[in-house]
Structure formats: C-alpha cells, structure tokens
Amino acid sequence: RHKFWETQPIAQFKDLGDTTLREGPIDPPTPLSEVKIDPYNLPAPFEWITCDMDSGEMCSEAYHLLSNNYVEDDENMFRFDYSKEFLQWALHPPGYFESWHIGVRVKTSKKLVAFISGVPARIRVRDNVFLMAEINFLCVHKKLRSKRLAPVMIKEVTRRIHLENLWQAAFTAGVVIPTPVATCQYWHRSLNPKKLIDVGFSRLGPRMTMSRTVKLYKLPDSTITPGFRNMELRDVPAVTRLIRDYLSRFVVAPDFDEDDVEHWLLPKENVIDSFVVESPETHEMTDFCSFYSLPSTILSNPNYKTMKVAYSYYNVATKTPLTQLMNDALIIAKKKDYDVFNALDVMENESFLKELKFGPGDGKLHYYLYNHRLRHPLQPSELGLVLL
Ligand code: NHW
Ligand code: EN5
Incomplete structure (x- = not known):
C-alpha cells in the first residue's frame, strides 16, 4: 500500500x-x-x-x-x-x-x-x-x-x-500516510463574503441573500480591547514568557526562546502580524495574538486573480477573553483587506470558532512525527504547534 x-x-x-x-x-x-x-x-x-x-x-x-x-x-x-x-x-x-x-x-x-x-x-x-x-x-x-x-x-x-x-x-x-499524530479541521471566517462567493470559495447559505450575508459578517472599524497594539522588539522578553507558559500545557509544542520569538512572532509586513495587550494601568503584558499571511491564487476566475488569506498562528489569552482577543484579530485582518481568516481546531481554538462565525472547511490537516512514536493519536486541542 x-x-x-x-x-x-x-x-x-x-x-x-x-x-x-x-x-x-x-x-x-x-x-x-x-x-x-x-x-x-x-x-x-x-x-x-x-x-x-x-x-x-x-x-x-x-x-x-x-x-x-x-x-x-x-x-x-x-x-x-x-x-x-x-x-x-x-x-x-x-x-x-x-x-x-x-x-x-x-x-x-x-x-x-x-x-x-x-x-x-x-x-x-x-x-x-x-x-x-x-x-x-x-x-x-x-x-x-x-x-x-x-x-x-x-x-x-x-x-x-x-x-x-x-x-x-x-x-x-493534507494527505493521509502512516500515521497521523493528530487530524485537525480547517475553519474559515469570511471577511469579504461577496468576493468569497463570487470566486467559489464559499456559498450563499440556505434562505440567505447577499445583503443579509454581508451584514452577518460585518465587523467594527477598530479593535475593542484597551491596550491592544502591534507587538514591538521591546516586547520579546514578555511575549516569550507568556508563550512559554501557555504552550507548556499542550502535549506537542515548540520550545520557543527569545530568539525564536523575535524571529517567528515579530511583525513583518505582509508575512506575520502580531499583537499584544498591555494593561493601560499596570503595563503588564497579559495577552498575545498573531496571524500569518498566505494568499491563494484563484485558478480560472475572470474577475479575481488572488485571495488574501490570514491564518491564525499563536494566541495566548490570560486576561482578555480569548473570543474577544480573536475578534480584535478579525477586525485588524478585515482592515488590512484580508478576504478570509483561517484557523485550525488546535490549542483552545474550538472555544471561539462558532461564536465568531467560523465555519468548517472541506480540508483537513494531518500532523506527523518522523522517528517518534506516540502510543495514541492526540486530540487537536492537545497540539500546541502550528506549522506554516
Ligand atoms: S504537505 C504539502 C506537500 N506538497 C504538495 O502537496 C504540493 C503538490 N504536490 C506535489 O508536489 C507539506 C507532489 O504531489 C508531491 C508528491 C511532491 C507531494 N508528504 O513522487 P511520487 C510538506 O511539504 C508520498 C509525505 O510518485 P508525487 C510536508 C506518497 O504517499 N509523503 O508522488 C512534506 C507515496 O509514498 P507511498 C507524501 O505526487 C513532508 C510517494 O510520496 C506526500 O509525484 C515530507 C509518492 O511519490 C506528502 N505531502 O509527489 C516527509 N505526498 O509510501 C518528511 C505524497 O505511499 C519526512 N507522498 O508509496 C521527514 C523527513 C526528515 C527526517 C529527519 C530525521
Ligand atoms: C503544510 N503546511 O483544502 C500545509 N483548503 O478547508 C499543506 N476549503 O480552503 C496541507 N474545494 O472549505 C494543506 N470553503 C491542506 C489543505 C489544502 C487546501 C485546502 C481547504 C481547507 C479550503 C475552502 C474552499 C473549498 C473550495 C472547493 C472551503 C468553505 C468556506 C465556508 C465559509 C463560510 C462558512 C462555512 C465555510
């Protein structure tokens, strides 16, 4: 076989x-x-x-x-x-x-x-x-x-x-070979529903019109969480502490040090966006979220050649509710003209997907380890690893 x-x-x-x-x-x-x-x-x-x-x-x-x-x-x-x-x-x-x-x-x-x-x-x-x-x-x-x-x-x-x-x-x-450590589901949150429907990425739901659909996916113009801002170089030590502490609860996760955080999580235009929540009173770093940019070429559509896609990366919420933090990420992604925001059901993502109007996609993502055996497959929520 x-x-x-x-x-x-x-x-x-x-x-x-x-x-x-x-x-x-x-x-x-x-x-x-x-x-x-x-x-x-x-x-x-x-x-x-x-x-x-x-x-x-x-x-x-x-x-x-x-x-x-x-x-x-x-x-x-x-x-x-x-x-x-x-x-x-x-x-x-x-x-x-x-x-x-x-x-x-x-x-x-x-x-x-x-x-x-x-x-x-x-x-x-x-x-x-x-x-x-x-x-x-x-x-x-x-x-x-x-x-x-x-x-x-x-x-x-x-x-x-x-x-x-x-x-x-x-x-x-995306393919199954021997033997997945875990099998994850892709979820998609429409930001530009009209374009997504035009290019065949999504469909008008039953008993839905275009204008009702556009309204359903509307987002505020600016973020809601006080102290939400772009991550900067000076945040690397605090973000490293936040992320290390958070990732320690998953079965499989990267062991990030400050150099890794600087490389993988510092914002880079059109590549990676990341944000911190710094308490306006105490200046404590309480939350972090990030997404990377991976556009897709639209094969054979007369009107559009490319789709801007944001992918949820590492997110940590210790004070702000995770759902509110991710809603702010959606608001920013929409402002930056992304058409859709994708996420896997890894880490604690299940907790916000439905409430924030993500829907399951037709794609799955299988995780593998080479020369390392686990006795049982893992649940997606036991994974603290996102690969690009
Ligand atoms: S997954 C994305 C992979 N790329 C694509 O899907 C692009 C489009 N497809 C292609 O370019 C992310 C070709 O179809 C490829 C296969 C090149 C995929 N992983 O040459 P043949 C990654 O990059 C097996 C692993 O005739 P092809 C991860 C297949 O099961 N194996 O096929 C990459 C079969 O083996 P089998 C895959 O279609 C991880 C054999 O290849 C696979 O012309 C790599 C057929 O070969 C896939 N995605 O070319 C493993 N797709 O036993 C790293 C097919 O079933 C392992 N196959 O007969 C670790 C290495 C490092 C260890 C260090 C200690
Ligand atoms: C290695 N790092 O299949 C990665 N994507 O669902 C390699 N579907 O975009 C492995 N088919 O469901 C990659 N729209 C494996 C994934 C390969 C790409 C892939 C799927 C993930 C995808 C879209 C488009 C389907 C087009 C027809 C999809 C539905 C969206 C809808 C939005 C509204 C709410 C319900 C869902």
Missing part, C-alpha cells in the same frame, strides 16, 4: 493502541560516520542543488515553482501562493542550515523542477524536548508527478538532517 512509507521509521497503522510499544524515538541515532556521505541518486536528467534563499534569483525560482505547482484544494480551484518574503522568513529561523533547502534542476536547461526544505526547531513532546527538523514546501513540478521523485527527495533531506546530528522531524500534510 505505502511502498515508501513502509520502509521508514514512523508509527505504522498496525501499531496503534499496542501498549507494548514504548513512546519516543523509534530508531536510535547512528554514528555520524555511518551516515551516507554521497547524495541519493536522482534519475539521470536531474541534479541536486542547495538553494541560497538569500539570493533574490534563487528565491524567485523557488517562488515560481511553488506558485505554479504547490498545494491546491480538492477541486483545484485555489493554490497556495507563499510570497518570496514569506519563504525567506520561513526558511531562515535561528540556526537554519542552508544544506536543508534542497532543489532539483534539469541538468540541461537548469530549470528548477522540485523543492523540499527543513528548518531546525526544538519541539517538546510531553516532558522531553527534541531537536527536530520541520519539513515543508515539498513540491514536484506537475509534469513530473508519480515518478517516485518525492521518496528520493525525502530520503535526501533526511540524510542532510542526519549529517547535522538530528534524528526526528515534524510535518503536516
């Missing part, structure tokens, strides 16, 4: 609920001297490259490969359109390895036809922190699909990660 995945150190479907299996790493680390030194063989027309994503040209090539060939919804109406600035941000966290940004070119034409990337992250699973790779942006050009290139790319990124002495990885995917 899964000719490739059956050979990999991942929990197999048949292991689920087997209480004799221990939680934790599946294969032990091998001595670095035993890690294969040569890259895996690609079919003859192709060659490996390491992508310097600081180079404008390299980054543009990766951007164009992804914007034309990356993830689509099940009816091929929309395709993710990660921006160049987003890719540079996503691939350059503290301690990144350029060798983990891997391209495949056609030898003769030098055309980039496939990509895969990893970045390092400290991920806590229950009481233990593991140095892991987060894998993302696996993409094979549409014309080269189903030729078993993906397994070679996965083995090559694994080899390069092993060379840095890392032995675990985390990733998410």
Whole structure:
C-alpha cells in the first residue's frame, strides 16, 4: 500500500493502541560516520542543488515553482501562493542550515523542477524536548508527478538532517500516510463574503441573500480591547514568557526562546502580524495574538486573480477573553483587506470558532512525527504547534 512509507521509521497503522510499544524515538541515532556521505541518486536528467534563499534569483525560482505547482484544494480551484518574503522568513529561523533547502534542476536547461526544505526547531513532546527538523514546501513540478521523485527527495533531506546530528522531524500534510499524530479541521471566517462567493470559495447559505450575508459578517472599524497594539522588539522578553507558559500545557509544542520569538512572532509586513495587550494601568503584558499571511491564487476566475488569506498562528489569552482577543484579530485582518481568516481546531481554538462565525472547511490537516512514536493519536486541542 505505502511502498515508501513502509520502509521508514514512523508509527505504522498496525501499531496503534499496542501498549507494548514504548513512546519516543523509534530508531536510535547512528554514528555520524555511518551516515551516507554521497547524495541519493536522482534519475539521470536531474541534479541536486542547495538553494541560497538569500539570493533574490534563487528565491524567485523557488517562488515560481511553488506558485505554479504547490498545494491546491480538492477541486483545484485555489493554490497556495507563499510570497518570496514569506519563504525567506520561513526558511531562515535561528540556526537554519542552508544544506536543508534542497532543489532539483534539469541538468540541461537548469530549470528548477522540485523543492523540499527543513528548518531546525526544538519541539517538546510531553516532558522531553527534541531537536527536530520541520519539513515543508515539498513540491514536484506537475509534469513530473508519480515518478517516485518525492521518496528520493525525502530520503535526501533526511540524510542532510542526519549529517547535522538530528534524528526526528515534524510535518503536516493534507494527505493521509502512516500515521497521523493528530487530524485537525480547517475553519474559515469570511471577511469579504461577496468576493468569497463570487470566486467559489464559499456559498450563499440556505434562505440567505447577499445583503443579509454581508451584514452577518460585518465587523467594527477598530479593535475593542484597551491596550491592544502591534507587538514591538521591546516586547520579546514578555511575549516569550507568556508563550512559554501557555504552550507548556499542550502535549506537542515548540520550545520557543527569545530568539525564536523575535524571529517567528515579530511583525513583518505582509508575512506575520502580531499583537499584544498591555494593561493601560499596570503595563503588564497579559495577552498575545498573531496571524500569518498566505494568499491563494484563484485558478480560472475572470474577475479575481488572488485571495488574501490570514491564518491564525499563536494566541495566548490570560486576561482578555480569548473570543474577544480573536475578534480584535478579525477586525485588524478585515482592515488590512484580508478576504478570509483561517484557523485550525488546535490549542483552545474550538472555544471561539462558532461564536465568531467560523465555519468548517472541506480540508483537513494531518500532523506527523518522523522517528517518534506516540502510543495514541492526540486530540487537536492537545497540539500546541502550528506549522506554516
Ligand atoms: S504537505 C504539502 C506537500 N506538497 C504538495 O502537496 C504540493 C503538490 N504536490 C506535489 O508536489 C507539506 C507532489 O504531489 C508531491 C508528491 C511532491 C507531494 N508528504 O513522487 P511520487 C510538506 O511539504 C508520498 C509525505 O510518485 P508525487 C510536508 C506518497 O504517499 N509523503 O508522488 C512534506 C507515496 O509514498 P507511498 C507524501 O505526487 C513532508 C510517494 O510520496 C506526500 O509525484 C515530507 C509518492 O511519490 C506528502 N505531502 O509527489 C516527509 N505526498 O509510501 C518528511 C505524497 O505511499 C519526512 N507522498 O508509496 C521527514 C523527513 C526528515 C527526517 C529527519 C530525521
Ligand atoms: C503544510 N503546511 O483544502 C500545509 N483548503 O478547508 C499543506 N476549503 O480552503 C496541507 N474545494 O472549505 C494543506 N470553503 C491542506 C489543505 C489544502 C487546501 C485546502 C481547504 C481547507 C479550503 C475552502 C474552499 C473549498 C473550495 C472547493 C472551503 C468553505 C468556506 C465556508 C465559509 C463560510 C462558512 C462555512 C465555510
């Protein structure tokens, strides 16, 4: 059934609920001297490259490969359109390895036809922190699909990660392979319902007119919570404390330090927005919320080419009710001209989704760990991890 995945150190479907299996790493680390030194063989027309994503040209090539060939919804109406600035941000966290940004070119034409990337992250699973790779942006050009290139790319990124002495990885995917750690639901909150309906992203509900729908999704012009403002560099220590304390309650979550928070959570125009609530009286930092920007190309619509989409990222509410905090995030996203606000049912998100008029989408997101076994699958609410 899964000719490739059956050979990999991942929990197999048949292991689920087997209480004799221990939680934790599946294969032990091998001595670095035993890690294969040569890259895996690609079919003859192709060659490996390491992508310097600081180079404008390299980054543009990766951007164009992804914007034309990356993830689509099940009816091929929309395709993710990660921006160049987003890719540079996503691939350059503290301690990144350029060798983990891997391209495949056609030898003769030098055309980039496939990509895969990893970045390092400290991920806590229950009481233990593991140095892991987060894998993302696996993409094979549409014309080269189903030729078993993906397994070679996965083995090559694994080899390069092993060379840095890392032995675990985390990733998410829309497809089911052995074996999800958790399966999450996408939820969507319309901000620009007329456009969303025009492009086929959503539909007019039963017994609804366009004007009733527009009214249903109306939002105030400005945020409600006193002390709500953009996060700034000087907030990094307080936000780190807030986030670390909050994430400690989930089974799987990143172990963020101040450098991580500065990289992953400080606002970056059209990439990441983040906000704090600073008490006007005590100047205490009590709440935090954030969303990242991932537009989608609209495939074949005469009126619109692109849809602006905000994705809920990390949110922490200690004083402001979480629902009110997220409503303020919606207000800002609407003001910034986003068409829709997406969220997964991870962390405590269930608690605000319905009240804030999110509806379930037709997409699911499966979370995976490589070379790490959990005895049972997790509930989405036990996940404190959001991958881009
Ligand atoms: S998920 C997004 C993945 N990308 C896309 O969906 C873009 C559009 N699709 C494509 O480009 C986020 C191709 O369809 C791809 C597959 C390249 C997906 N994850 O080459 P073949 C990520 O980037 C397995 C894992 O013939 P193809 C996460 C499939 O099950 N495996 O297919 C990436 C089959 O194996 P099986 C996937 O359609 C995580 C084999 O690939 C997969 O031409 C990567 C077929 O290969 C997916 N999303 O190319 C794993 N999609 O055993 C990282 C298909 O079933 C693991 N497959 O026969 C950790 C590594 C690091 C470890 C470090 C210690
Ligand atoms: C790795 N980091 O299917 C990520 N999106 O629901 C890779 N559906 O947008 C894995 N099909 O339901 C990505 N509108 C896996 C997801 C791939 C993309 C995907 C889904 C998520 C999506 C939309 C559009 C569907 C178009 C036809 C959808 C309904 C919205 C409606 C708004 C009003 C309230 C009810 C819901």
